[in-house]
Amino acid sequence: MSNTAASFIAKSTIKAADLDHRRKINFNIGKYNAVVPFGKKQFANILQTREWAKNRKWEAIENLDKYLEDFERKITERGAKVLWASDAKEAQEYIGNICKERNCKTLVKSKSMVTEEIHLNDYLELKGIESVETDLGEYIQQLDGESPYHIVTPAMHKSKEDVAKLFAEKLGTPPGLTPEELTLVARKKLREKYIQAEVGVTGANFILPDIGAIALTENEGNARLSCAWPKTHIVVVGIEKVIPSIHDLPVFWPLLSTFGTGQKVTVYNTIVAGPKQAGEKDGPEEMIVILLDNGRTNLLANTKAREALYCIRCGACLNACPVYKNIGGHAYETTYSGPIGKVITPHLQGIDEYKHLSYASSLCGNCTEVCPVRINLHELLLENRREAVVTGESNIAERVAWKVWKAASLSRMLMNAGNGKMKSWVVNKIFKGWTVHRDHLHFSSKTFNEMWKERNK
Numbered sequence: 001m002s003n004t005a006a007s008f009i010a011k012s013t014i015k016a017a018d019l020d021h022r023r024k025i026n027f028n029i030g031k032y033n034a035v036v037p038f039g040k041k042q043f044a045n046i047l048q049t050r051e052w053a054k055n056r057k058w059e060a061i062e063n064l065d066k067y068l069e070d071f072e073r074k075i076t077e078r079g080a081k082v083l084w085a086s087d088a089k090e091a092q093e094y095i096g097n098i099c100k101e102r103n104c105k106t107l108v109k110s111k112s113m114v115t116e117e118i119h120l121n122d123y124l125e126l127k128g129i130e131s132v133e134t135d136l137g138e139y140i141q142q143l144d145g146e147s148p149y150h151i152v153t154p155a156m157h158k159s160k161e162d163v164a165k166l167f168a169e170k171l172g173t174p175p176g177l178t179p180e181e182l183t184l185v186a187r188k189k190l191r192e193k194y195i196q197a198e199v200g201v202t203g204a205n206f207i208l209p210d211i212g213a214i215a216l217t218e219n220e221g222n223a224r225l226s227c228a229w230p231k232t233h234i235v236v237v238g239i240e241k242v243i244p245s246i247h248d249l250p251v252f253w254p255l256l257s258t259f260g261t262g263q264k265v266t267v268y269n270t271i272v273a274g275p276k277q278a279g280e281k282d283g284p285e286e287m288i289v290i291l292l293d294n295g296r297t298n299l300l301a302n303t304k305a306r307e308a309l310y311c312i313r314c315g316a317c318l319n320a321c322p323v324y325k326n327i328g329g330h331a332y333e334t335t336y337s338g339p340i341g342k343v344i345t346p347h348l349q350g351i352d353e354y355k356h357l358s359y360a361s362s363l364c365g366n367c368t369e370v371c372p373v374r375i376n377l378h379e380l381l382l383e384n385r386r387e388a389v390v391t392g393e394s395n396i397a398e399r400v401a402w403k404v405w406k407a408a409s410l411s412r413m414l415m416n417a418g419n420g421k422m423k424s425w426v427v428n429k430i431f432k433g434w435t436v437h438r439d440h441l442h443f444s445s446k447t448f449n450e451m452w453k454e455r456n457k
Contacts, residue, residue, distance in 0.1 A: 004333065005356035009437070012327035012360070021157060021328060028156050029319050035262030036316075042254060042264050053255055054374045057310035060242040064300065067209040067242045068291065074212025078274030080287040087294050088118035094290055095120065095201070095234060099129055102232055104198040108190075110216075110223035111135035112203030113313060114238050114292060116148060117335040120201070131201075132193045134222035136186055143170045149329035151336065152260045152315035157328055190222070200230035200284070204237040205312070206252060210245045213273035214289070217253055217266045224270055233275065233284035239291050240299075240309040246271070252312065259372040260314040295348035304383050308343045310373045317367035317377060323360055332357065339367035343380045351384070355393050358384035401431055412449060420445040 015021060043049045060067055072082040085091035099107065107129055109115060121142070124131040133142040137154035141147065144166055148154035155163070160179050167173045173185055202223050204214035214235055216223045227233040243252055249271075257263040276283035299305050318324045318338030329337040334345045334354070342357040358381045367377040388394055408414045418426075420443040428440045435441075446454075 002353050002356070004353045007333060008331060008356055008360070011331040011333070013437070015328050015331050016326045022326065024157055024159050025325055025328065027159075028153065029325060032262060032319050036258065037262075039254075039258030039262045039264055042258070049251060049255065050372055050374050053251060053312075053372060054310060056243060056248050056252075057312075057373050059244050061240065061300070061306060061309050064239065064242060067207075067244065068239060071207055071209040071212055071242070072291075074209070075274055075287075075289065076212075078212060078277070080212075080274045080289055083288060083290045085290050085292045085294070088292075091118045091236060091290050091292050091294070092120065092123045094288075095236070096123065096127055098232065098234060098288060099124070099127070099199055102198050104129055104232075106130045106132065106193060106196045107199045107201060108132050108134050108193050108197040108226045108230065109138075109201040110203070110226040111138050111154070111218070112201070112236060113148070113151060113335060114203050114236050115201060117238075117294065118236070118292070120236070132190070132197070134190050134193070134220075134226055135218075136183065136220060136222075139186055139190065140166065143167075147330065147335075149337075150315055150318055151313050151338070151340075157330075194225050194229045197226075197230045199232045199234060200226040200228075201234045201236060202227050204235055204241055205256065206249065207237060207242045208246045208249075208271070209242060211271075211273060213246070213271050215246075215249060215253070216270045216272065217256060217268070218270075219261070219263075219267045221268050224268055227270075227272060227287075228283055231285045233272075233287045235272075235287065235289040236292060237289065239293055239296055240311075255372045256312050256314050259316040259370070298347045299344065302347065305343070305347060305380060305387075307375050308340070308347075308377075308380055310375050311340050311344075312373060313340075314372055316370045316372065320366040320370045322362055322364065322366070327360075339377045339381070340375075343375075343377055343384065346384055346388075351388050351391060351393050355384065355388040358382075358388070397433070401433075404430075415447055416450055 040046050076082060083094050085094060107124060109120070109131055121131045133139045135154070138148060140155040140158065140163055141149070150156045163179075163182055164175060164177050167177065167182055167185060168175045171185060171189070173182075177185070202216060205217050206215040208215055214237065243249070253269055254265050257266045272287070275285055275287040296309065299309050315338070317340050318329070321338050324338045332341055334341050334349070334357070336344060339361070342360060345357055346354040361378070361381050363378050363381065365378045368375065368379070371377060389399065423443040424441060427443070428435055
C-alpha cells in the first residue's frame with residue numbers, strides 16, 4: 001500500500017466517525033439539494049440539454065488542438081500573450097518571472113481550482129510575494145491555512161460560528177459576528193488589497209476560441225476586480241476548458257450555475273478578450289494567458305478516460321456522492337476531490353500513487369446521474385481499476401483473490417455448493433481485506449438458481 005493510500009484510509013476513517021462534521025455537510029448539501037430543482041425548471045428538457053452540452057464538449061475535446069490554436073491566434077491579435085505550460089513547475093515559473101519583472105509585492109487571486117492544482121500560493125510565498133485569495137470561501141480557507149474543501153464551496157465544512165471564531169482569532173473582530181457582518185469585514189480587507197496589487201490572477205470557466213476570449217462566472221465580483229484593477233492580468237486555465245463557440249455560453253452558463261449552486265444564472269458573467277484596448281478607460285494594461293497541460297494530455301490520449309475532460313467543475317458529483325459526504329474533501333489529499341477527482345487524479349498524478357481513490361466508491365452511479373454533461377463517472381472509476389490491474393499496479397494477493405472470485409462466480413456448481421452460512425464463513429475468512437473497512441458478507445441460504453428451480457419444478 002502506498003503512503004498516499006495509507007494516509008487516505010487513516011484520514012477518512014477518522015472523518016467518517018466525526019458526527020459534527022457530518023451534520024455541517026448534510027446541512028449545507030441539504031440547502032443545495034433544496035434549490036437545484038428550481039434551477040432546473042428553466043430548461044424545457046433538462047436531459048436533452050445535458051446531452052447537447054456533452055456533444056459540444058465532445059466536439060471541443062476531439063478537436064482540442066485546432067481550437068487552442070484558434071484561441072491563441074485570435075486573443076494574441078487583441079494584444080494578449082499566450083504561454084503554454086506542460087506542468088505545474090513551468091506554470092509557476094512563468095508567473096514568478098512575470099511578477100519579478102513587474103516588481104510585484106502583492107497579488108490578488110480570484111477563485112481558481114487550477115491555481116490550487118499548481119500550488120501557486122505556496123510558490124509565491126517562497127518568492128516573498130503576498131498572494132491574497134479574494135473569493136470569500138477561499139479567503140476563509142486561506143486564513144485558516146487550509147486548502148479548499150469543495151470545488152465550488154471551499155469552506156462548506158465550516159459553520160457560521162466556525163467562521164466568526166476564525167475571524168476573531170486572525171483579524172481581531174468581535175466574537176459572534178453575523179454572516180453579513182463577517183462579509184463586510186472581508187470586503188473592507190480585500191478592497192485594500194485590490195488597490196495595492198500589481199498583478200491579478202484568475203482562472204477561466206470556459207475558453208472561447210471563435211472570438212479569442214475567456215468566460216468567467218461568479219457571484220461576488222471578485223474575479224472582475226482581480227482582472228480589472230491590477231495593471232497585469234494573468235489567466236491560468238486548463239487546456240480542457242474549451243467550448244467551440246461563444247454561442248454555446250447561453251446553455252453552459254446556466255447549466256453550470258444550476259448544477260453548481262441551484263441558481264438560474266450566477267450574478268456576474270464576464271467575457272474577457274484581451275487587455276485594455278485603445279480608447280478604453282478600464283481594464284489591465286496587459287493580459288497573459290497560461291494554458292496548462294499538467295497531465296491532461298494523458299487523459300486526452302486515453303480514448304476511454306478522455307470523457308473526463310468534459311467536466312465543467314460544477315461540483316454536483318461531490319454533493320451527490322455518499323463517500324464524499326461521509327469523509328469530506330480533505331481526506332482525499334488531492335486538488336480535486338469527490339467522484340471527478342477520483343477519476344482524473346490517477347491520470348494527472350500517477351496511477352501508482354492514486355489508484356486507491358478509484359476504489360473509494362460504492363459505484364451507486366449517483367455521480368453519473370447528476371453530472372450536467374453526462375460523464376459516465378462510475379464507469380470511468382471501474383475503468384481506472386481495470387487499468388491499474390493491466391499496468392501491474394495491483395498486488396499478487398488482489399489478483400489471486402479476484403481470479404478465485406471470478407472462477408466461483410462463473411461456476412454454477414460452485415455457486416450452489418454448500419449452504420449460506422458455510423459460504424459466508426469461507427469468503428469472510430479468505431477475503432479478509434474486504435472486511436477491514438466493510439461489514440461481513442452474508443450469503444442467502446439458497447441461490448436464486450436453486451429457488452427458481454424449486455418454484456418452477
